Amino acid sequence: MDMAGSLRVAIGGLGAIGGHLARALDGGVEGLSLTAVAARDQGKARQAIAGFRTPPAVVPLADLATEADVVVEAAPAAVFETIAEAAIARGRIFVPSSVGALLPRMHLIDRARETGARIIVPTGALLGLDAVRAAAEGPVTSVTIETRKPPRGLEGAPYLVENGIEVLGLTAPRLVFKGNAFDAARGFPANVNVAAALALAGIGPERTMVEIWGDPGVTRNTHTIRVEAAAARLTMTIENVPSEENPRTGKITPLSILACLRGLTSTLKVGT
Numbered sequence: 001m002d003m004a005g006s007l008r009v010a011i012g013g014l015g016a017i018g019g020h021l022a023r024a025l026d027g028g029v030e031g032l033s034l035t036a037v038a039a040r041d042q043g044k045a046r047q048a049i050a051g052f053r054t055p056p057a058v059v060p061l062a063d064l065a066t067e068a069d070v071v072v073e074a075a076p077a078a079v080f081e082t083i084a085e086a087a088i089a090r091g092r093i094f095v096p097s098s099v100g101a102l103l104p105r106m107h108l109i110d111r112a113r114e115t116g117a118r119i120i121v122p123t124g125a126l127l128g129l130d131a132v133r134a135a136a137e138g139p140v141t142s143v144t145i146e147t148r149k150p151p152r153g154l155e156g157a158p159y160l161v162e163n164g165i166e167v168l169g170l171t172a173p174r175l176v177f178k179g180n181a182f183d184a185a186r187g188f189p190a191n192v193n194v195a196a197a198l199a200l201a202g203i204g205p206e207r208t209m210v211e212i213w214g215d216p217g218v219t220r221n222t223h224t225i226r227v228e229a230a231a232a233r234l235t236m237t238i239e240n241v242p243s244e245e246n247p248r249t250g251k252i253t254p255l256s257i258l259a260c261l262r263g264l265t266s267t268l269k270v271g272t
């Protein structure tokens with residue numbers, strides 16, 4: 001907490017997610033104050049915060065956790081571990097964006113249990129994780145997610161490169177991946193964090209099934225969840241407007257994280 005009793009927030013990464021979130025926090029959010037940021041290019045980061053009302057410290061990734069109660073990860077999956085380990089070692093609240101990177105690192109949850117840290121996965125670019133969590137308190141038969149992205153939003157994914165799948169020239173929708181959430185997150189680390197979040201909310205990454213389509217007919221990153229459970233059947237679709245900074249990332253993602261952070265301090269909290 002800072003002297004005004006606000007939760008101190010640090011953000012690793014200042015791109016489509018981190019940049020938007022930093023500006024929103026600097027604009028003033030009750031109960032939250034932005035104290036530190038990190039990016040690869042420190043000069044660019046200093047420029048990005050130059051006009052802020054209260055400029056945060058620009059620090060190396062591993063130091064974010066010394067400056068804050070809540071550490072938001074909004075960087076490429078490749079540096080997830082550096083941010084996560086430091087935050088968890090210090091017993092902070094860790095809010096990951098690169099949720100797919102959590103799936104092969106579930107030991108971080110055991111470590112958090114030891115240190116008193118919490119890992120809070122935001123709904124991010126997805127929807128309906130409240131209903132999925134509720135359904136998963138009872139028996140669940142199946143959980144699937146179908147993701148459709150404009151081809152440029154999938155370009156360069158390791159699974160496509162390894163399998164020689166070219167998406168940029170597509171003239172019709174193509175199913176480029178079908179498998180479980182664990183393999184989807186490994187093959188598409190910058191594209192299907194939503195599948196990882198869904199898996200964690202519901203029945204786990206081995207049983208959560210994923211289809212990824214390169215679709216030249218869509219302009220939005222579109223995710224449809226289907227859940228068959230004893231208590232309810234859910235079918236939900238979200239159509240995300242790609243952000244200008246990074247077409248892989250829907251504009252709703254930083255808004256979801258902001259809503260998640262508000263929920264850490266608000267008196268009235270709505271939703272599971």
Ligand SMILES: NC(=O)C1=CN([C@@H]2O[C@H](COP(=O)(O)OP(=O)(O)OC[C@H]3O[C@@H](n4cnc5c(N)ncnc54)[C@H](OP(=O)(O)O)[C@@H]3O)[C@@H](O)[C@H]2O)C=CC1
Nearest residue numbers: 013014015016017039040041074075097098124125190249
């Ligand atoms: N959970 C969800 O629903 C969603 C999750 N995501 C995921 O969130 C993450 C962030 O996405 P997004 O904001 O679009 O990404 P961007 O590419 O727009 O921004 C990434 C940021 O990370 C910084 N960065 C890169 N490398 C390093 C490094 N080695 N050390 C420190 N900082 C570094 C970059 O700094 P610089 O500019 O200096 O290079 C940049 O500020 C991604 O993993 C993405 O897949 C995205 C959408 C939805």
Ligand SMILES: O=C([O-])CC(=O)C(=O)O
Nearest residue numbers: 125192193194221249250
């Ligand atoms: O739709 C989006 O904005 C991003 C996305 O699929 C993900 O990273 O999981």
